[in-house]
Amino acid sequence: MSFTDFFADPGEPSERAFERLLKKYEPMIISTVRRYAAGYARHIQGAADRKDLMQIARIAFWEANCLFDPAKVGRDKTPEHVFIAFAAATMCGRLSDRLRKVSKLTSRETPIINEETVDYPDSDSSSRSTEKQLHDLVDGFLSLLSPRERQYLHLSLFKDWDRRQIAEAARVSEHTVRSWKKTLRKKLEPLRASLLQRN
Structure with missing residues (x-):
């Protein structure tokens, strides 16, 4: 029926x-x-x-x-x-x-971010907190992510959900969630690399 x-x-x-x-x-x-x-x-x-x-x-x-x-x-x-x-x-x-x-x-290559375009947090800055500066730095990279990848990032980082919980919430398989994580890591690799060079 x-x-x-x-x-x-x-x-x-x-x-x-x-x-x-x-x-x-x-x-x-x-x-x-x-x-x-x-x-x-x-x-x-x-x-x-x-x-x-x-x-x-x-x-x-x-x-x-x-x-x-x-x-x-x-x-x-x-x-x-x-x-x-x-x-x-x-x-x-x-x-x-x-x-x-x-x-x-229609996918395009992830843009290569060079050192000149990244505004690194300045620990001596009195006008803005380091946490706010880091948030702004990561915020620029979030525009590279699809809505599902942003959803994965939010649920895994801020809610500390595991792959199974995310798959149930999004009504997809765990394999699909793994693929989101894989593409997410690939897209955020320039950020990770530049932060490692900074330290």
Whole structure:
């Protein structure tokens, strides 16, 4: 039983019920596409077509509708709320997969940072703390990372999550999380090398 079977008015065909459901949640679909397109904008160099992303999101919404089983929703939860969370997660996964593929196709080399472009923390500086200066230094490198790599960095550094926890939160495999870590290390290598030379 799909969610539209639960959502449909008595005697309403499931196709019509799905059209109503899609129309009701179209603003959510649009905002999800907009958010993901903006998050990946610097990595895909304008290569992703917004119409394609909307189509992918709508198909993911339809897939979520077909896969969702209202009978499995706990009595203490509203089926529609659970469905929308499930549909949002499905759309996010499909959009992320698509944008990662586009990013791979349009990827560019990680820019080489030379000593002149890096503003190292000055321990004698009275105007700014060393911690703030370090944060600013790392902040420049964060723009090189994809949204998923930034998510991995945040969860592993600031929340101290392990690979399994990150994989569960992001709804991906542990192998995928390992690949994020690998590309993250590669992208941040110039920062590490320059900091080691500094010491």
